[in-house]
Amino acid sequence: MLSSTTWFYWAFLSAVFAALTAIFAKIGIQGVDSDLATLIRTAIILLVLIAFVGYADKWRNPFELSARTWLFLSLSALATGASWVCYFRALQIGEASKVAPVDKFSVVLVAIFAFTFLGERPTFQEWAGISMIAGGVLLLAFRA
Known part of the structure; x- marks a missing residue:
């Protein structure tokens, strides 16, 4: 059973990885268009998540999910993509x-x-x- 503070450790790790994202991205986008860099990053994330979901045996048929789930996950994905494009652009110039x-x-x-x-x-x-x-x-x- 997960303790009521388990969320904090995951959130803290998220912050650590987000900080590393900024540093690694700032170094990685030197001499590369920020949109291309975002595409490369996204492709790598996709491959890693496919491997993780498969290895952890968490695969479920996504077409069995509700329309509401699809709608809000789609909106979240679009917001994430927009955030990443803006973030990488900002990192490239700031x-x-x-x-x-x-x-x-x-x-x-x-x-x-x-x-x-x-x-x-x-x-x-x-x-x-x-x-x-x-x-x-x-x-x-x-x-x-």
């Missing part, structure tokens, strides 16, 4: 130490969207933390 914090403004937007569309109700303490993240993004992105 400093990683400025691009990454602005990209992490998504944390603030997720809280606002979750409040608006999912009915989540962060506490005052959580809103304070979200506000600090927003302030931190501004301080890091627009430093002198």
